[in-house]
Amino acid sequence: MFRPVDSNVHFPTLELQILDLWEEKRIYEKSLAQREGRPKFVFYEGPPTANGLPHPGHCLTRAIKDLFPRYRTMRGYRCERKAGWDTHGLPVEVEVCKDLGIHSKEEIEAYGVEPFIHRCQESVWRYMREWRELTRRIGFWLHLDEAYVTYHQSYVESVWWSLKVLFDRGLLYQGHKIVWWWAQGGTALSSGEVGQGYREVADPSVYVRFPLLDEAGNETDTDLLVWTTTPWTLPSNQFAAVHPELEYAVVRDAELGRKLIIAKELVETIAGKVKRDLTVESTCRGTDLVGRRYLPPFDGYYKTLGNVVGKLADGGEQHVAWRVTAADFVTTDSGTGVVHEAPAFGEVDYDLLLAEQARFEPGQGPDLICAVAPDGRFTDEGPDYCRGRWVKDCDKDIARDLKQRGLLYHQEQYIHQYPFCWRAENDPLIQYPRKSWFIRTSQFKEAMLANNAKINWLPEHIRDGRFGNFLATNVDWALSRERYWGTPLPIWVCEKTGQMVAIGSYEELLSKPGCTGTEVWEEAKRKNPDLPDDLKVHKPYIDAITFDSPFAEGARMRRVSEVIDCWYDSGAMPFAQWGYPHRGAEQFADQFPADFISEAIDQTRGWFYSQLAISTLLFGKEANDAARQHEVEQAAKEATTAAVKPTVHPYPHPYRNCIVLGLMLGEDGQKMSKSKRNYREPNEIFDRYGADALRWYFFANQPPWTSIRYSEQAIKDSIPEFLLRLWNVYNFLVGYATSDDNWNPAAEIKGKVDQLNSAQLSSAATYTDPGDRSELDRWILSELASTCRTVVERLDAYDNFVAAGAIQKFVDVLSNWYVRRSRDRFWASGFTADKHDAYWTLYECLITTAKLIAPFTPFLAEALWQNLAVAPFGDRAVESVHLCDYPTGDVSLIDEELSQRMEQLREIASLGRAARMEAKLKVRQPLSKVEVVLADTRHQAWLEEHAALIREELNVKQVEFTQQAEKYINYTVLPNLPRLGPRLGKQLPALRKLLTEANPADLLQQLNEQGKVTLELNGEPVELDAEDIQVRLQAKEGWAAAQGKTSVVVLNTELNDDLIHEGIARDVVRIIQDRRKTIGCQLSDRIEVGIETDDASVVSAVEKFRDYIASETLARQLVLEPLAGVEPGDGKAGEARFKAYVRRLAE
């Protein structure tokens, strides 16, 4: 039998019990085991970093990641869920530095790379307990114990393998890159990190004269006027750039006594800034200036290189630097139209240097000059007053120096956005040239786009919008990081020749001829046996391993010092989670590509990209075709190739469907932040409201890609709006079933019932075929079936929002119409066939609802199942709702027409209540009659059959349907626009006018008699049939009436004695029931009642309705006098007053 239900349920407590149940019975494992051999549904877990505390945003991701795998499992798929952890990267190092109270790379080196790495490895698990607990508590079923971890040896070796493939294919190369450089920390920052640190700052903005030189190298009377906001870059100047197509002016500054060259359209602006007259003497085009030499403001390099001339590739010679070059990026938005070029400190400037180098014969062109050391301080090539100083501190001194030398033409403050280090917020970043390793992703841009085009993105616009645009502007992936805690770049260089090889595994490394250096690791392990073995593939141990160079006799191969971008780690997860190809080939073959992944939109350029890029370059057709070509070319050389080559997979891969979640904002609409405290800790949410409340809030309130504002109230509201409403229905069923009725579904059924589908229930003697049940039962079963159908359809399309809405709607009609209308059936004493039907129908609705909600609110679903199925049937039923198949809805039970009719019936009832409200007649007071006027009479006959229901619902004696209701109603005839619009087009306004002016009664009569209406429109006859027009009703004033879309309900408000007495009787019943409750009667307790009153109408009412009152209240005796020794309850019926005495009778 069912256990009693706690109507005062506390969901968080319930959920903890269910978690224990799942674990004790290993339900998750069983849910997987029972789908062994079934079609697969592949899910990838995007690895979170566990070195920070989880917040509500992570709950959202974890909830969505749980929903679809649970759903698919119930649909019969095998869905493995391997957990994963992202463990490398700068954030980890920064955390450790914070603990150590250090900042720069030098300090790390001083502390020791080895202990530093150990700390990093420990630090990544710092909040593991919290993450595991969150995962468990929110009900995210995931194989936590078999998680992949990016620092594990097997993972690292997979990454190495993939890099070796890329290297051997010629897709990994070393180049220079101008990076955003954190000089104090000695590292480049990723674009994402840079983006976090932009702040508004005021920088000096200087206009500097670069005197032009004549052919002989002598100074002329004309200057280039150059603008920059980074004066510290001027000592590293190499060129001045002009736009070739722009018009330049040579202007005379009389005060200065010199001529200046600036963009013509900026003459006025600059004259305004310096408040002088600048007279244009002549103009020329940018191209005319190209090649002219000038004297740079600082001579640190110029003094030695100023006169160096190189051979041009196409013959001739030219000075290598300090001359005017052409560049398309020059604009007149600001500055002077002449741009100072220090290629070391800007990406486009560096490109310009590369272009210049290309014009010369190899080795003859300009070298990069850079007067700044990697620590951000000036070198000896800088002006003497700057040497050894942090560049940004020198801006003022440089400006002062230029002023003293007369080269500073103008100076002002310039307010702009400038990036700072995101962890050390007082450190401005500078752009700085570094050697870096790149992946040639741009070569496969089209392939990535083709792959992307096949991915099902939700929302759709990501594909061609944010993600597609990003791919279309793809640049090569800067892979290397000059840091410590990351996957070491597996490239070893010949110390003599500089030739390189890539290594694909630790074993391969050890097998190299003359390999030495493992003793460093062995020694460390001997000293500290607790060191995880995985560390041996990390710095500093890996750096100690060297081997004989195959390129030069007696030379050694040594590893490059860099580690790689941790985004590469996570992007390699589709194969690296299995250790592929060194191991896990089977799992990889089985679990590639993913059917479903989901992360927030900030992963567009993160995990979504890294996965797609790696996968396209390894497993895409284009990349593999190119690789074969490359191998042919390399065949002559001694190319090493990976033992296992990637095979081609058709797009899309590595994921087919991707839900891009919106970002979750704090309560105040701002980004969630610990310091602002604009959200609550997840654990507190679970303790207060429960995981189901939070999950339902995520799933049912908005499509998942909407950025949602964290709202505690909304989470709280999930409880009464959905969870508790369903709980109340469940409580209702169990309450009656465990009363005198003692209704037990298990009593009549023998043997297994498994999932309690209708086929399994139908063996019960009292179970009638749903088709033979009452209309109300058939209706709710129809609603249930169509809800199942909708939910399945929407979940298959990854649309949790509409699916959840359908479930919520169903629970609402189940509670507010089915149960409401069925109360009497349950309350009736004894069993009838109809009562059995009511039990079975409601039982089946609840059982099915439990299955429906299982992926959404798994705890509540389980609670229902445990009591509705497991409690009565024991091990004859499936032991958990999560082991059931998902209900898809029996379409034969769907009755669209019944559904529509019931809808209309509900509308009539609702209108009747509204009319009562209007007339201030409470429902307890019976009325003699309502009249219902229908605009659409299709369902009239059916509605007439159900007049009883309306009578009961509205407490009236008679219901009458009528169309001839002119006294209550105004009719309006309107055109059906979607139908007539395409047909009549511009004539539509005329028709509308015609219809408004016509007599509606005549039109309707015509329509009824002939089935059509003919009107004359602009001299042309137009025929309208019933579908072409719509009739709207409007209640006339002065009646107790209410109007809806299709009907009007009019009340007869006249009362007679019978009606009044009946109303009083109902008041009496209500007060008696109230007393029953007060004195603690059980549902079926019998009582004795006394009514004391002076009011004649109450006396008459009690006498006239004695039987009614007695049966409603289970009263054995009813007398019109006080009961001795009983506390009475006061009652009021209209103006009449009475006292009700209730005493419980012993059995």
Added chain:
RNA sequence: GGGCGCAUAGCUCAGUUGGUUAGAGCGCAGCCCUGAUAAGGCUGAGGUCCCAAGUUCGAGUCUUGGUGCGCCCA
């Protein structure tokens, strides 16, 4: 500065291919119901659908421009 997205009731959000009187939940106010009862229901107030122009018989919906906000990138 560029890309993408968003803008509808006090709040959180729906609004299908353009179609008649733009919806839901919460909140607020008033009321009803009373054996699902520490529940439930009804009704109401509250909207220049961000602004402007255009396309169309008809625009919350389509187009263009603008404003504001968010994210990503510089």
